[in-house]
Amino acid sequence: MNLDHAQWDMPAATVTRAVEYLVPATPLYDMLCTHLHHLARTAAAAPLLLDHLEGATVRLARVLVASAADHEARHRESLDHSLPARRRLYIESNLTDPSLSPAGAST
Numbered sequence: 643m644n645l646d647h648a649q650w651d652m653p654a655a656t657v658t659r660a661v662e663y664l665v666p667a668t669p670l671y672d673m674l675c676t677h678l679h680h681l682a683r684t685a686a687a688a689p690l691l692l693d694h695l696e697g698a699t700v701r702l703a704r705v706l707v708a709s710a711a712d713h714e715a716r717h718r719e720s721l722d723h724s725l726p727a728r729r730r731l732y733i734e735s736n737l738t739d740p741s742l743s744p745a746g747a748s749t
Contacts (some may be wrong), residue, residue, distance in 0.1 A: 649700050652708065660710035670706040677702055 648659055664671060681699060684691055736742055 645700060645703060650707070651705060652704065652711075656706055656711045664706065668704075668706070668710065670709055674706050674711050679731035710711045 666672065666675075677699065679697060681692070684695065
């Protein structure tokens with residue numbers, strides 16, 4: 643299945659960002675794979691139907707990519723929100739490290 647940029651109807655950056663989160667554990671990933679499997683069987687048995695199924699296939703792929711990109715955005719927001727707590731935890735867990743003291747930093 644090849645989709646050109648116009649068929650995605652979303653910024654290329656969104657598609658690129660989503661790639662990292664397109665994993666088999668995603669329910670929509672499994673749905674698209676199953677759809678593509680059935681599409682291949684349909685192509686062999688009734689190739690004239692493929693034109694009618696193109697729109698549904700593109701929409702399903704678009705929803706999968708959009709949901710993965712949204713997951714990335716939520717993940718980034720969560721990391722940004724937890725930054726102060728992560729800094730505090732790092733500092734507290736390294737308070738006794740002599741190399742992180744002003745004296746240790748000068749050596």
